[in-house]
Amino acid sequence: MEQKAGLLQSEELYKYILETNVYPQEPEPLKEIRAVTASHPQFHMGTAPDAGQMMEMLLKLTGAKKTIEVGVYTGYSLLLTALTIPEDGKIVAIDRNREYYEIGRPVIEKAGVEHKINFIESDAIAALDKLLEDHDNEGSFDYAFVDADKPNYLNYHERLVKLVKVNGVIVYDNTLWYGSVAKSENSVPEILKEARTSLLKFNKALADDPQYILETNVYPQEPEPLKEIRAVTASHPQFHMGTAPDAGQMMEMLLKLTGAKKTIEVGVYTGYSLLLTALTIPEDGKIVAIDRNREYYEIGRPVIEKAGVEHKIDFIESDAIAALDKLLEDHDNEGSFDYAFVDADKPNYLNYHERLVKLVKVNGVIVYDNTLWYGSVAKSENSVPEILKEGRTSLLKFNKALADDPQVKISMAPLGDGITICRRA
Numbered sequence: 221m222e223q224k225a226g227l228l229q230s231e232e233l234y235k236y237i238l239e240t241n242v243y244p245q246e247p248e249p250l251k252e253i254r255a256v257t258a259s260h261p262q263f264h265m266g267t268a269p270d271a272g273q274m275m276e277m278l279l280k281l282t283g284a285k286k287t288i289e290v291g292v293y294t295g296y297s298l299l300l301t302a303l304t305i306p307e308d309g310k311i312v313a314i315d316r317n318r319e320y321y322e323i324g325r326p327v328i329e330k331a332g333v334e335h336k337i338n339f340i341e342s343d344a345i346a347a348l349d350k351l352l353e354d355h356d357n358e359g360s361f362d363y364a365f366v367d368a369d370k371p372n373y374l375n376y377h378e379r380l381v382k383l384v385k386v387n388g389v390i391v392y393d394n395t396l397w398y399g400s401v402a403k404s405e406n407s408v409p410e411i412l413k414e415a416r417t418s419l420l421k422f423n424k425a426l427a428d429d430p431q432y433i434l435e436t437n438v439y440p441q442e443p444e445p446l447k448e449i450r451a452v453t454a455s456h457p458q459f460h461m462g463t464a465p466d467a468g469q470m471m472e473m474l475l476k477l478t479g480a481k482k483t484i485e486v487g488v489y490t491g492y493s494l495l496l497t498a499l500t501i502p503e504d505g506k507i508v509a510i511d512r513n514r515e516y517y518e519i520g521r522p523v524i525e526k527a528g529v530e531h532k533i534d535f536i537e538s539d540a541i542a543a544l545d546k547l548l549e550d551h552d553n554e555g556s557f558d559y560a561f562v563d564a565d566k567p568n569y570l571n572y573h574e575r576l577v578k579l580v581k582v583n584g585v586i587v588y589d590n591t592l593w594y595g596s597v598a599k600s601e602n603s604v605p606e607i608l609k610e611g612r613t614s615l616l617k618f619n620k621a622l623a624d625d626p627q628v629k630i631s632m633a634p635l636g637d638g639i640t641i642c643r644r645a
């Protein structure tokens with residue numbers, strides 16, 4: 221399957237993501253803390269708002285209550301966490317520099333969430349070791365976020381996997397280090413080199429590999445049947461339609477974290493994302509899989525059968541709107557699905573959304589694929605190849621509508637061709 225590269229490195233696309241998906245849903249106090257940080261000489265250290273939006277999604281979906289923050293700086297991610305966890309949630313926030321924290325503290329205080337924060341001014345390894353001295357802390361945290369000195373990431377990881385519970389989440393920031401992890405050492409500015417070396421090691425690196433993300437993070441953890449379905453799809457003329465494996469990896473994460481059991485798939489093709497879902501949900505889980513073309517499905521079906529998960533799939537050969545409307549005719553289906561994935565004809569994305577927000581339960585997840593449409597959403601219409609134009613127009617409209625939709629909270633992740641994750645609010 222074709223892998224699309226380079227999206228992460230485009231300034232215009234990043235601006236598009238922030239302006240269309242992130243800022244419209246960013247809570248006021250976070251805008252304020254960005255403003256008070258903007259004039260600080262180290263302002264670039266603040267966590268990126270799009271990464272923050274994904275963190276909010278993860279905190280909410282896991283119902284995190286007890287968290288750790290390593291590297292506070294002026295507190296963008298800390299405030300985000302404090303705003304997201306429940307009233308009685310607690311954050312152990314570690315930074316060796318209290319002065320930075322004091323810059324953002326008035327905003328945190330004003331937002332009324334300071335009582336959730338236990339700020340520890342300390343070297344982070346020492347503070348984590350102190351936590352580990354009390355055995356009750358082991359496996360007791362739901363979530364941790366690390367954004368401190370890169371040479372210590374492995375040291376933090378070693379400690380955090382003990383502190384965070386099974387199925388808990390640890391997020392590491394800056395793991396692509398301005399893209400330098402995929403470049404050769406001498407092409408990288410001096411100032412990036414030390415951390416690049418640390419992150420290459422941290423990411424179990426394959427230096428100089430243009431497929432860095434896939435080779436280092438995705439393929440080593442990809443189940444065998446998914447490799448097989450990629451292989452049987454590779455020779456198909458429409459092979460580029462298959463869901464990108466890095467987007468798939470995030471979908472697996474979301475399915476697992478939410479414990480999804482009952483799901484919908486709109487646009488099956490040969491079944492990469494379908495098989496991924498079937499492998500991830502429990503033995504008695506069910507997927508309603510809709511595609512107007514059964515022939516495509518038949519290409520991947522032998523792999524699905526061999527993987528022993530076909531009994532979880534109810535394949536419906538139909539136009540997707542008709543099939544979703546049929547589901548909605550039975551009122552018991554309303555709010556009964558945990559998860560939906562949409563990867564079909566782009567002009568109908570809004571029609572699917574309208575129906576899926578009714579079918580998916582509150583706190584359930586809907587993922588839309590291709591929302592960056594080869595990066596074309598951030599380009600002017602006349603600079604875009606003819607073949608992309610219709611999809612681009614649909615997705616521009618769709619992305620804007622999602623960001624303005626009060627029924628969902630979104631997180632846009634530039635994985636594969638761009639996925640937008642919605643949590644029904």
Ligand SMILES: C[S@@+](CC[C@H](N)C(=O)[O-])C[C@H]1O[C@@H](n2cnc3c(N)ncnc32)[C@H](O)[C@@H]1O
Binds near residue numbers: 538
């Ligand atoms: C991009 S592919 C899906 C790829 C799939 N997620 C995977 O991982 O391989 C899009 C699929 O949507 C189906 N499709 C497009 N428009 C549709 C519609 N209106 N109703 C039902 N299926 C549709 C196509 O037949 C095609 O198989």
